[in-house]
Amino acid sequence: MLEKAFLIPIYPLFAFxxxxxxxxxxxxxxxxxxITMILIGFVHSIFVLVDMINRHGVPLELSMPFxxxxxxxxxxxxxxxxxxxxxxxxxxxxxxxxxxxxLGYMKDDPRWSRYFSYxxxxxxxxxxxxxxxxxxxxxxxxxxxxxxxxxxxxxWFEKKSxxxxxxxxxxxxxxxxxGFIVGLLILMTYAGTLNYQEVFAKVSSGxxxxxxxxxxxxxxxxxxxxxxxxxxxxxxxxxxMEGPTPVSALIHAATMVAAGVYLVARVMTLYVGSETSAxxxxxxxxxxxxxxxxxxxxxxxxxxxxxxxxxxxxxxxxMALGLYGVDMASxxxxxxxxxxxxxxxxxxxxxxxxxxFLGAGSVIHAVHTNEITEMGGLSKKMKITTLTxxxxxxxxxxxxxxxxxxxKDEIVAxxxxxxxxxFFTLLIAFxxxxxxxxxxxxxxxxxxxxxxxxxxxxxxxxxxxxxxMILAFLxxxxxxxxxPWLHNGFSSFVYHGEHMEHHPxxxxxxxxxxxxxxxxxxxxxxxxxxxVSADALADKFGFFYKLSFNxxxxxxxxxxxxxxxxxxxxxxxxxxxxxxxxGLVNFTGWFTVKWADVKMWFDKWxxxxxxxxxxxxxxxxxxxxxxxxxxxxxxxxxxxxxxATGLVIYRVTPxxxxxxxxxxxxxxxxxxxxxxVRPARAKSGSNSEG
Amino acid sequence: MxxxxxxxxxxxxxxxxxxxxxxxxxxxxxxxxxxxxxVNINLVTFNKYIKxxxxxxxxxxxxxxVVAAAEAVVGLAIVLLLYRNWKGIDIDRINIMKW
Numbered sequence: 001m002l003e004k005a006f007l008i009p010i011y012p013l014f015a016f017x018x019x020x021x022x023x024x025x026x027x028x029x030x031x032x033x034x035i036t037m038i039l040i041g042f043v044h045s046i047f048v049l050v051d052m053i054n055r056h057g058v059p060l061e062l063s064m065p066f067x068x069x070x071x072x073x074x075x076x077x078x079x080x081x082x083x084x085x086x087x088x089x090x091x092x093x094x095x096x097x098x099x100x101x102x103l104g105y106m107k108d109d110p111r112w113s114r115y116f117s118y119x120x121x122x123x124x125x126x127x128x129x130x131x132x133x134x135x136x137x138x139x140x141x142x143x144x145x146x147x148x149x150x151x152x153x154x155x156w157f158e159k160k161s162x163x164x165x166x167x168x169x170x171x172x173x174x175x176x177x178x179g180f181i182v183g184l185l186i187l188m189t190y191a192g193t194l195n196y197q198e199v200f201a202k203v204s205s206g207x208x209x210x211x212x213x214x215x216x217x218x219x220x221x222x223x224x225x226x227x228x229x230x231x232x233x234x235x236x237x238x239x240x241m242e243g244p245t246p247v248s249a250l251i252h253a254a255t256m257v258a259a260g261v262y263l264v265a266r267v268m269t270l271y272v273g274s275e276t277s278a279x280x281x282x283x284x285x286x287x288x289x290x291x292x293x294x295x296x297x298x299x300x301x302x303x304x305x306x307x308x309x310x311x312x313x314x315x316x317x318x319m320a321l322g323l324y325g326v327d328m329a330s331x332x333x334x335x336x337x338x339x340x341x342x343x344x345x346x347x348x349x350x351x352x353x354x355x356x357f358l359g360a361g362s363v364i365h366a367v368h369t370n371e372i373t374e375m376g377g378l379s380k381k382m383k384i385t386t387l388t389x390x391x392x393x394x395x396x397x398x399x400x401x402x403x404x405x406x407x408k409d410e411i412v413a414x415x416x417x418x419x420x421x422x423f424f425t426l427l428i429a430f431x432x433x434x435x436x437x438x439x440x441x442x443x444x445x446x447x448x449x450x451x452x453x454x455x456x457x458x459x460x461x462x463x464x465x466x467x468x469m470i471l472a473f474l475x476x477x478x479x480x481x482x483x484p485w486l487h488n489g490f491s492s493f494v495y496h497g498e499h500m501e502h503h504p505x506x507x508x509x510x511x512x513x514x515x516x517x518x519x520x521x522x523x524x525x526x527x528x529x530x531x532v533s534a535d536a537l538a539d540k541f542g543f544f545y546k547l548s549f550n551x552x553x554x555x556x557x558x559x560x561x562x563x564x565x566x567x568x569x570x571x572x573x574x575x576x577x578x579x580x581x582x583g584l585v586n587f588t589g590w591f592t593v594k595w596a597d598v599k600m601w602f603d604k605w606x607x608x609x610x611x612x613x614x615x616x617x618x619x620x621x622x623x624x625x626x627x628x629x630x631x632x633x634x635x636x637x638x639x640x641x642x643x644a645t646g647l648v649i650y651r652v653t654p655x656x657x658x659x660x661x662x663x664x665x666x667x668x669x670x671x672x673x674x675x676x677v678r679p680a681r682a683k684s685g686s687n688s689e690g
Numbered sequence: 691m692x693x694x695x696x697x698x699x700x701x702x703x704x705x706x707x708x709x710x711x712x713x714x715x716x717x718x719x720x721x722x723x724x725x726x727x728x729v730n731i732n733l734v735t736f737n738k739y740i741k742x743x744x745x746x747x748x749x750x751x752x753x754x755x756v757v758a759a760a761e762a763v764v765g766l767a768i769v770l771l772l773y774r775n776w777k778g779i780d781i782d783r784i785n786i787m788k789w
Contacts, residue, residue, distance in 0.1 A: 073777075631788025634710055634781065641706065 001047035002060055006078050008044050008088055009127035011037040012095075016120040019113055027112035034116040035099045037174035038123055039580035042092035045085070052085040061133055061197065072192065077487070079133035079196060083265060083343060087130040090350045091255050093474065095123045097467035098250040101358050104248050105365055115155060122148035126255050130262060135184050135194040138263070142180070142223065145256045146173050152251060153243040165242040171237040176226015183219030186212060200269040210274060217270045217277030220263070221284070228314045231288040235554050237311055241303040241370075245361030248303060253310050253357050254350035261317045261346050268339060271325030276365035278325025281423070285322055289315030290424055291552060293431040297438070298538075298549040301370045302360045305439050306353070309396070312428060313349050317342040320414040323421060341410035344482045348403040351478050352395040353469035362464055363443060366457040367450075370441045374453055379444040381457045384465045386444045388472040393440050395475045400518040400543025403479025405513070408481070412512050413505055426515050433519025442526035694735040698699045702728035715769045715779040717763060 015037035019030045063077020099119055106115055125144035132138040147170075154166030161410070188194060190212050202208055208216075224230065229237035240252045264271070264281060271278035289312045296308035324338025362385040366374055379386040395404035408429060415422040448454035459465070525531045536553045538545040547553070628639075642664060650657040708721025730751040735749025773779050788789055 629788065631785030632782070633787075638710055641710075 001044065002051040002055075002080060003062065005044070005048050005060075005080050005088075006062070006131065008041045008048070008092070009124050009131060011041040011044070012120040012123035012127065016117050016124060019117040019120065024113045026118075031099075031103060031116045034120045035096065035103075037120065038092060038096045038099055040129070041123070042089075042096050045088035045092045048080065049085045049089055051337040051345065052080065052082055057082045063133055063195075066136075069251040070279065072188070074136045074194065075134060077133035077195075078131045080131070082131050083262070085261060086343070086347055088127065090258075091123065091126050091130065091345050092353045094250055094254040094350055094471075095119070095126075097471055098246045098354065098358070098399065099247075100536070101243070101361070101464050101467040102246045105361055106244065107461075108242075111155075112119050115152075115244070116149055118151050118155070121248075122152065122251060122256070126259070129259055133196055135187060135196070135199070138266075139181065139184060142227065142259065143177065145251075145259060146170060146177070146227070147250050149173075149240070149256055152247040153240045155243055155247065157227060159242065162242040165236075165239040169236040169240045172233050173226040176222045176224070176233050179219045179222020179225075181223075183216050183222070186216045186219065190216075196266070203269050203273045208273075213270060214274040214277045217267075217274050218280055220267055220270065221277065221281055224260030224263045226260070226319070227263075228257050228318065229288075229311050230260065230284050230315060230318060231291055231555070234288055234292065234311050235551075235558060237248055238304050238307040240549070241301070241307050245357060245364060246304065248307070249354040249357030249361065252307065254354040257310060257314055258317075258346050258350060261314060261342060264321045264337065265343050265346075268321065268325060271322065272328040275329035276325055278322050278329055280322070282319050282418075284323025285315045285319030286424055287315070288312070288423060289319060289428050291315075293428045293435070294544075294548050295551050296435045297431060298545060300373050301442065302363065302372050302375075302439065303370055304359070305372075305435060306356050306360055309356075309432065309435065310353055312432065313345070313353065313396070316408075316411055316425070316428070317345050317349070319421065319425070319560075320322060320345065320411045323418060327417065336414065337410050338414035340405065340482075341414040344410055344479075345407035348395070348407040348475075348479050351471055352392040352402075352404055352475040353391040355388060355468060355475050356396070358464070358468055359385050359392065359470065362460040362468065365460055365464070367453040368456075369450075369453060372439060374450040375448075376442045376446045376450075377444070377454060378457055381454075382444075382459045384459060386466060388468040389444065390470045391476050393436040395446040395479075397436055397520060398429060398512055399520075400509075400513055401480075402476050403474070405509075406479035406482050408516075409505075409509055409512055412508050416505075416508070426512065429512060430515045430519040433516045434523045437520045437523035438527050441523060445528055575636075691735060691739045694731060698728045698731040698735065701725075701731065713781050715772060715781055716766075718781065719765045719769070722765070723758065723762065729751055730754055 012034070015034045018033060023030045023033060059079060059081035059316040061077060061079050063075045065073055066076045067074040079477065099116065102115065102119070104110060122145060125141045126149055127147060129138055129141035132141060150170040152161045153169050157163045157166070166670045184194065187199055190208050191199045193199060193202075203213060226233045237252055237257065241248055243252070271281060292311035292315060296305050296312060299305045299308060320338045321342040322338070324336045324342070327334040327336035328337065362374065362382065363378060364370060366378070366382060366385075369375070391402070395402035398405045398408035412422065412425055412429070415425050526534050526537065550556070646657060646660055646664075649660050705721045705724030705726075705728060705786070708724065709718050712718045712721060733747040733751045735747075737744065741747075767781055772784060776783055
């Protein structure tokens with residue numbers, strides 16, 4: 001089954017092709033086909049994972065040449081290692097759950113076939129992204145997930161905000177991708193290959209100069225920054241919430257945005273080779289995480305809170321991976337859990353964050369609004385949703401023994417040795433717990449703030465609640481594969497079977513639990529017991545509240561410094577186009593017409609004039625000459641004789657010929673005169689040739 | 691020799707004069723005959739004085755006479771037709787070849 005792993009991306013691709021070509025008009029059939037294919041992929045993924053565990057995480061690479069040039073070749077291939085196997089599981093499980101959930105959520109939508117074909121295409125792209133064995137392939141799939149993300153964010157394209165959000169997401173990630181492709185080109189130039197293993201071998205052997213390595217690392221990280229919505233390209237992800245909620249769960253919480261984290265984990269060797277770039281990664285991760293968490297506290301849109309939470313958690317992972325690179329770069333034998341922490345959190349986060357989104361979708365489905373200020377007290381009406389949402393919230397807050405606890409704990413452990421990072425990590429953990437439970441309490445507890453919406457609320461259909469339950473189960477237990485007491489758990493698995501020295505750090509566990517519980521407790525006081533007034537707090541920290549509420553004005557800043565000038569420049573260009581370029585074109589046209597007029601005149605009077613003139617000249621000449629043709633044979637004879645005589649005279653004395661000629665002309669003129677004087681009598685008297 | 695040539699020249703000039711001035715078509719034909727004969731005299735004269743042993747000139751003169759006879763026949767036939775069409779043979783009136 002392991003050798004056939006390349007089929008896993010093929011299943012959803014098959015579904016996509018069949019849907020768009022054959023079953024487009026059968027909406028239900030399309031949906032079931034898509035779900036069936038992703039479930040087959042899931043089963044296959046299980047086999048792959050089991051195989052992988054059985055061979056103790058020894059990677060498998062299969063490839064075939066795709067484009068061969070003389071000194072360079074691109075290949076299509078697959079690289080299956082534990083990370084890939086885990087990603088297969090995550091993607092197929094979340095995708096499967098989301099697709100089943102969509103059966104209920106998208107019930108009234110008219111474009112099922114399109115929706116499910118996009119989801120299948122996305123699954124294909126994402127699975128292809130994780131299976132790739134070289135940078136070329138990952139880049140192709142990287143762009144494909146970007147495309148499907150664009151398509152799905154703008155799925156309700158009738159809404160202006162949705163289509164705008166799609167464009168924003170696409171363009172913003174594109175900026176990151178530009179960096180990515182630059183990084184790839186540098187790699188191609190210096191390593192001469194794009195195959196992971198060959199590149200990593202070159203990096204490890206020191207064949208690439210450290211400066212180049214740093215540049216490559218940072219450029220490749222640009223791709224991750226765009227796709228994983230890291231600072232400063234994080235602005236697209238909250239807007240991407242315009243898409244259908246299941247899409248947000250699948251793409252913008254669990255899988256695609258995790259692609260950036262996956263990429264950083266995949267090319268970790270680059271960062272281990274260059275401490276500077278690893279530090280950049282870690283710092284960007286931390287800034288993003290802190291920024292997003294502080295924004296999430298004040299947002300009122302249920303999906304936006306979750307979106308900023310996602311950004312924050314992704315920053316967490318990126319930071320952990322970056323710190324691993326820093327630790328390993330400074331000391332190859334360092335004991336760093338960053339890599340393991342990042343990938344572990346990637347997996348657990350996928351489950352609980354998609355659960356949160358699907359729960360939010362269930363709520364939105366019930367009350368038809370995104371504003372938590374209009375919710376409240378929903379726990380009475382939506383028992384399953386409430387329960388699963390609380391489980392996920394506890395998990396993301398890092399409460400023992402849910403899966404989030406174990407992975408978050410590892411991230412905290414990864415910051416040991418970097419006090420600043422550790423402080424902020426704990427701060428973020430506190431904020432995370434606070435805003436998650438702010439969300440929970442405002443949504444599910446207390447008195448309904450909008451009675452009308454409350455009355456219409458209802459529990460979602462089973463196609464929606466079952467996926468919630470599956471994901472809730474995983475949110476609780478998925479973390480247990482990485483229990484620190486396990487010797488062959490997740491940690492040694494992702495390290496390709498190397499045994500990782502792994503000591504559970506009880507102090508850190510206790511500290512992070514205290515932080516999380518205090519965050520929840522604070523939220524409880526403010527939003528459940530209302531001991532502390534939220535408005536009073538907002539007033540007290542007015543400046544920070546406004547900053548956070550307005551998302552640190554990033555959108556406005558980008559509007560002002562990038563979009564505004566770009567639009568202004570575009571307008572200037574438009575003016576230039578409309579007035580100068582078009583003016584030139586129009587002037588050319590006008591000038592051509594006028595010039596043609598001039599030429600027409602010239603043609604008519606000069607060219608035709610010459611032709612006609614020649615004609616008239618001939619006619620005039622002929623008119624004169626015709627008088628010679630008198631019809632009188634005797635006159636002809638006379639001329640013959642005069643000519644012959646002339647020839648003879650010319651032969652004898654050329655000078656005399658002139659006199660002869662003069663004589664003839666004289667005679668002719670005199671005859672003409674005589675004829676004019678007496679026209680009636682035409683008398684043939686000849687005294688020519690003397 | 692010069693006497694002969696002079697005779698031929700005079701004869702030719704007389705014939706030419708006749709051809710150019712006569713209005714009667716018959717007269718023109720007759721003047722034409724004079725010119726032929728002037729030429730014949732020249733031929734015979736040159737043959738006699740320049741290539742005495744040969745008869746080229748004389749033979750050529752005979753040819754001219756024969757052709758002249760044929761030409762006279764054609765000419766008279768034309769004159770006859772002219773007479774029928776114009777009721778006269780005054781050459782000045784016959785100018786249908788005019789432009």
